[in-house]
Amino acid sequence: MSILGTRVVRTEDPLFLTRGAVYTDDLADPRLAGALHATIVRSTVAHGQVLSVDTSAALEAPGVVAVVTAADLTGLDPLPAGAPNVNQAMTRPWLAADTVRFVGDMVAVVLTEERYQGEDAAELVVVDIDPLPAVIGTEAAARDDVLLFPEAGTNVVAALGGPAPEDLFDGCEVVVTQRVVNQRVAPVPLETRAASAVWGEDGRVTVFCSNQGAQQAKGQIAGWLGLDPALVHLVTPDVGGGFGAKIGADPEFALVVWLAQHVGRAVRWSESRSENLLGMVHGRAQDQVVTVGGSRDGTITAYSLEIDQDSGAYPRFGPVLPGLTMLMAPGTYAFPRVHARARALATSTTSIGAYRGAGRPEATAAVERAVDLFAAEIGMDPADVRRKNLVPAFDTPFTTATGAVYDSGDYTAALDRVLAAAGYEQLRAEQAACRARGDVRQLGIGMACYVEITGANTGFGTVEEAELEVHADGTATVLTGTSPHGQGHATTWAMIASDQLGIPVEKITVLHGDTDRVPRGGGTMGSRSLQQGGAAVHQAAGELVALAKKRAAELLEANPEDLVVDLAAAGLAVRGTPGTGISFADLAAEEQLLVHTTFSAAAPTFPFGAHLVVVETDVESGKAQVVRIVTVDDAGTIVNPLLADGQRHGGIAQGVAQALLEEVLYDPDGNPQTSTLADYPFVSATELPDFELVEMATPTRMNPLGAKGIGEAGTIGSTPAVQNAVVDSVAHLGVRHIDMPATPMRVWRAVQQAQQEGN
Amino acid sequence: MHVTITVNGRQRTEDVEPRLLLAHFLRDVCGLTATNIGCDSTSCGACTVIVDGLTVKSCTVLAVQSEGAQVTTCEGLAAPDGTLHPVQEAFRTEHGLQCGFCTPGMVMASIGVLADNPDPTDREVREGLEGNLCRCTGYHNIVRAVRTAAQAGPSAGRVPQTQEVHS
Numbered sequence: 071m072s073i074l075g076t077r078v079v080r081t082e083d084p085l086f087l088t089r090g091a092v093y094t095d096d097l098a099d100p101r102l103a104g105a106l107h108a109t110i111v112r113s114t115v116a117h118g119q120v121l122s123v124d125t126s127a128a129l130e131a132p133g134v135v136a137v138v139t140a141a142d143l144t145g146l147d148p149l150p151a152g153a154p155n156v157n158q159a160m161t162r163p164w165l166a167a168d169t170v171r172f173v174g175d176m177v178a179v180v181l182t183e184e185r186y187q188g189e190d191a192a193e194l195v196v197v198d199i200d201p202l203p204a205v206i207g208t209e210a211a212a213r214d215d216v217l218l219f220p221e222a223g224t225n226v227v228a229a230l231g232g233p234a235p236e237d238l239f240d241g242c243e244v245v246v247t248q249r250v251v252n253q254r255v256a257p258v259p260l261e262t263r264a265a266s267a268v269w270g271e272d273g274r275v276t277v278f279c280s281n282q283g284a285q286q287a288k289g290q291i292a293g294w295l296g297l298d299p300a301l302v303h304l305v306t307p308d309v310g311g312g313f314g315a316k317i318g319a320d321p322e323f324a325l326v327v328w329l330a331q332h333v334g335r336a337v338r339w340s341e342s343r344s345e346n347l348l349g350m351v352h353g354r355a356q357d358q359v360v361t362v363g364g365s366r367d368g369t370i371t372a373y374s375l376e377i378d379q380d381s382g383a384y385p386r387f388g389p390v391l392p393g394l395t396m397l398m399a400p401g402t403y404a405f406p407r408v409h410a411r412a413r414a415l416a417t418s419t420t421s422i423g424a425y426r427g428a429g430r431p432e433a434t435a436a437v438e439r440a441v442d443l444f445a446a447e448i449g450m451d452p453a454d455v456r457r458k459n460l461v462p463a464f465d466t467p468f469t470t471a472t473g474a475v476y477d478s479g480d481y482t483a484a485l486d487r488v489l490a491a492a493g494y495e496q497l498r499a500e501q502a503a504c505r506a507r508g509d510v511r512q513l514g515i516g517m518a519c520y521v522e523i524t525g526a527n528t529g530f531g532t533v534e535e536a537e538l539e540v541h542a543d544g545t546a547t548v549l550t551g552t553s554p555h556g557q558g559h560a561t562t563w564a565m566i567a568s569d570q571l572g573i574p575v576e577k578i579t580v581l582h583g584d585t586d587r588v589p590r591g592g593g594t595m596g597s598r599s600l601q602q603g604g605a606a607v608h609q610a611a612g613e614l615v616a617l618a619k620k621r622a623a624e625l626l627e628a629n630p631e632d633l634v635v636d637l638a639a640a641g642l643a644v645r646g647t648p649g650t651g652i653s654f655a656d657l658a659a660e661e662q663l664l665v666h667t668t669f670s671a672a673a674p675t676f677p678f679g680a681h682l683v684v685v686e687t688d689v690e691s692g693k694a695q696v697v698r699i700v701t702v703d704d705a706g707t708i709v710n711p712l713l714a715d716g717q718r719h720g721g722i723a724q725g726v727a728q729a730l731l732e733e734v735l736y737d738p739d740g741n742p743q744t745s746t747l748a749d750y751p752f753v754s755a756t757e758l759p760d761f762e763l764v765e766m767a768t769p770t771r772m773n774p775l776g777a778k779g780i781g782e783a784g785t786i787g788s789t790p791a792v793q794n795a796v797v798d799s800v801a802h803l804g805v806r807h808i809d810m811p812a813t814p815m816r817v818w819r820a821v822q823q824a825q826q827e828g829n
Numbered sequence: 830m831h832v833t834i835t836v837n838g839r840q841r842t843e844d845v846e847p848r849l850l851l852a853h854f855l856r857d858v859c860g861l862t863a864t865n866i867g868c869d870s871t872s873c874g875a876c877t878v879i880v881d882g883l884t885v886k887s888c889t890v891l892a893v894q895s896e897g898a899q900v901t902t903c904e905g906l907a908a909p910d911g912t913l914h915p916v917q918e919a920f921r922t923e924h925g926l927q928c929g930f931c932t933p934g935m936v937m938a939s940i941g942v943l944a945d946n947p948d949p950t951d952r953e954v955r956e957g958l959e960g961n962l963c964r965c966t967g968y969h970n971i972v973r974a975v976r977t978a979a980q981a982g983p984s985a986g987r988v989p990q991t992q993e994v995h996s
Contacts, residue, residue, distance in 0.1 A: 079921055086929035087917040087936065088907050090863025098860065185857070186846065260867045260875055260930035260964050310865070310930030311964050343868035556928030556965045712924050716966060720927065723967030747872035747962070755955040755968040784967075 073565050073575070074775075077712035080561045081575060091308035094264035094280045095340040101268045101276065105336035106135055108326055109188030111178040111195045112348060113170035116204040116418040116740020117218070120166055120197065123178055128194040133187030136333055137195060138179045140167035146328070149294060149321055152385045155230070159222035160416060162384040164325060170199060171218050171383035172418050173742055174348030179325065181333060204418040204740030208357045208378035211415035218383060218416045227381045228389035231396060231411030238409055239372050242363030246443045251809040252432045254355035254380065254734040255727075256744070257425045258752055259555075261310020262346040265323040266338035267330040275330065277304045279323045282312040283553045283593015284583045286529065287319040294324045302327075306583030309555035313724070314424030315351050316555070317387070317528075317595050322349065347745045352734050353425020355380035356392065356432045360440040366448050368458040373405045375436050377412035381422050388422035389414040394429025394523070397474050401437040402481040402519040402678060404461045408471035418740045424595065426724050427782040430522040431789050438518040438790035439807070442797065446806055452794070453494065456485055456519055465768075467673075474523065476676040477770050477778075481519055484680040484702045484766060488517070491764045492682040492700040505802045514685040514694070514799025518791040521678040524779025525601045525671055525772075530592030532671040534599075536606035537588075538567060538614050542659035544640065545577045548610075551591015552603030553583055557781065558713045559599060563607045565710060566775070570611035571654060572637030597677070597779020600709060605773040606669035613665040614654075618642055621661065622652050675770045677778035679703040681722075681791035687799035692818030694796045696726055700762040703783045707769045707776030714780050715763055721784020722761050727753035728785075729792035733811050751811075804828045834895050836861065837905030838990050845892050851885075852876040854892035855902055863903040863933040867962070874961030877934035877941075878902050879988055884941030886934075886960070901988040903933030906940075908989075915981035916940050916974070925974035927965035935961050939975045944986035948979050 085091070125137040140163060149162040166177050178195050182188040203216045210216075211225040218225055239245050265279035275297075281287040288304035291297070309316065322339060330337040341349060357378040364370035377395055381388035392412030399410040441459070445452040461468060463480035470476065494515070501513040525532055530551075537549035548563050564578035582588060592598065615635055622642045623630040628650075636643040636651050643651030657663050684698040699722055708714045731751040735743040744750040769776030789810070796812040797805060804824030808816050833842045836859055843858050855861045855878065866888055867875035876887040879901040906914035913921065916939050926932040935958065942949060942957035949957065954975045955968065963971060978985040 079924065082929075083921040083926060084913070086926060086932055087913065087920055088863075088904060088911075090865070090903060090933050091929040092862065093865070093930065096856075096862035098862075185853070186848070258964055260873065260928065260962065261865070262867070309928065310867075311928040313964065343870070343873075558927070716924050716927055716970060719967035719969040720965045721967075723969075724964070746870040747868040748870040752872070752962050752964075754960075754962060755958045755972065758955075758968055760951065760972070761967065761969050 074569050074709050080558050082560050093261050093310050094278050094307050102336050105338045106181045107185045107188045108337050108339040109180045109192045111192050113175040115199045115201050116173050118199040118201040122198045124196040128191045131191040133183040134191045136181045140165040155228045156385045156389050157222045160219050160385050206736050208380050208415045211417045225416045227385050227414040227416050229413045234374050234409040239363040243365045245363040246447045247361040250358045252354050252356040254352050255732045256734050257313040257315035259311030262341045264340035265326045267327040268336035274301045280309050282316045282595050284585050285591045288585045290319040291324045304585045312555045313426045314428050344746050351423025352420050355422050358436050360436050362440040362444045368450050368455045370459050372407040375399045375410040379414040381414040382419050384421050386421040386423045391429040395433040398430050398433035399472050402521045403459045426785045431786045434520045434786050435790045442794050479678045488680040488682045488702045511686045512799045514795040516683045516791045516795025518787050519680045520787045521676050522786050523674050524597035526674045528596050534602035534606040535668050536610040537666040538610040539664040540654040540658045544655040546573050548580045549588050550582045550603050552599040553594040562710050566607045567611045572640040597781040600777045601773045602671050609669045610665050610667045618657050672772045675772050675778035677705040677783050679787050681787035683791040683795040685795040692814035702764045702766045704766040704768050705780040706778035717780045718784040722788040725785040725788030726792050729789050729810050731811050832893050832896050836900045849892045851890040851892050852887040861902050861904050865930050875931050875934040877937040915985040916978045919974040919978035923970045923974040925970045931963040
């Protein structure tokens, strides 16, 4: 029986559970002994002119070796604005010289012998800023009254798509429109950002940093600093979560590299959580207007999605996100007419980047809210409206109204399966009884159908590389260009190699993240790893077997076609002649047994599913509690169900967190209101139920494993399902919509307002 | 000033700044980096260790306050022959960890939960771990792990050096 599809516990865990994983700030590399500690002085003003930066007192403080300001960073070009469609005048200074654009903008760096000395000295740097009005929210940004980049002439970072056709909703019996906020949230990987750098006598720099793809991070650092990439050796230690926010390099990492060269000593930096909540990218932050039109029999014929993306102070991935949202706008539905457009706007806030789902959850949240609004308007069960409009089952590619090419799907089956598993009819009956009794605690039932794009080209194509070597001692090594930070690639990639070689998982070491050993790779993001990186390992194992057969045929004087893999012996045998074979290890002892391969996926894949959520809402206080979450998440063939379920769990939890709890807030002057974990309501164990996972697997043809992505699906499905459930819990009181997070205050207000309007 | 602390059974006397946090003492002075620091507001629990039988967030205790104390970190749980503590073992079998950053603190906090309540319900586990944050697992498998560890009996709520543990 194949090891694939079985619940193999992780090979990573014994060390993680005893010695602990080794994250960047844990490194005891001898080259970092005596490294200076970098402490970054950040703006406490959202928007303003920098009048002066006085470092004199800081320079006198104990342990201070240097204080670096913009004046010291001569010869460095500002950080580029990014993608070609972005307003190219919106460049970012390394350290603010003239203007600060958000609370957290970097102004100076203090280098000290010891960690605590840095915090002391940083407080002595006097930054004099003449405040300018802050630009908070997309509405204010779009007015262009105050410009973040006067030289850009506008706060519009990028515009995507044109105006809606005037006849979009012609012929619709019913048209519903709603402004929907997909609020700004903080990714909050438990490990904050950290980097260290040391220059060697050979003129090369070794950079250790927490990231989701060493090769991309290295390329960015070299590019920004104008270094020959060959001089940069980037090493990714264990990484304590990323969720998209650790894609690529952050400017801080490159600054550490520059500082180490500037002072001629190793430098290390790790941020506090409060610094992380200012300095690391935030996610989501879209203001949307959805309009949906159709007939009273439940058929939806037209859908429009208008997006204002808050991009934060400096363009990062923010301007790219709405492109993904637009691509996935119709989701699982066969709406005949779909229109989407977006603009990204600069505001005096932390930059927006990728966060679990990155553009796709925003699409799903919008369309799933729209379908529920339409269902409420025509008085039809939301499950029936969905069934009426879902794309019928297909196993040859289906092109959507927005040009996405879905590989395979059966959305109706996913919905039916989740409704059956949840006992939908019974739940509706219980809800009716609650409503009839006028209970204080009312049941809400919410659902969401979703499809998302995974394994999209995120800059490295839809390819991934793998190297596989079997050693003479019977062990094997896999090198991969993917970059695990919790996903368990060391186990899963070993399973994939073991499946074809018979070498036990425990004897296979998986290495990643060292750019000298793995010069090319796409990293781990966009739920790409298994379908591309895992498929590359699968391909490498096949090629290694072929190579071994060629070699063994000579040694055994046999025909290569007569050789078969003997999994139990981890080697080859002559068909029908027991005891005549040779192990891969023995072949490796004769000559190095190594293959390097590049796997090219035919196209991205489109995992899909359906979530059903039950909430109990106290209609007097507005407090909603999730009591059940039932999900179908079809990610094609599953290699390790234990780990795939873990991805679903984590994803679901982050969706609940956004729907009910989490939101990054600023006051009108741009002061962050949620800059510690005491203020930011990070979801805890008490706010979540156990998750009820329902199986469904529709393999894809885009890779030989049949696998689609699973990393982000849970979040994409659960977010709107929870939101819809909360709205449903008070729908009988006249409520049609509540923005996320559906906090007690928001729910209570919605109920009050609906009742006032009803009177 | 001088401080003497027994860490994982080994007594250490060190000259430290009075303001040094116990978490930094463990990480930077003792070189025990399993204990992680995930926030600066005593919110996340990644730094949870056991001090004289109490689960403590070591980012909120000064090293000098631990004078004379017995401190157990995640590194001090497994037996000398490598046998995992029942809670460590259960986290592995139930896939109660992904990126691993919250894990050492979560394991220590779980031991505290089991010390107070050897056979907790799901709800009791969730309430007991409310002060320990995890971004990867959605807590589902962590709850499973603690329930599984409870089946090992009273040893799941103890640490080596036979300390009595309370959360």
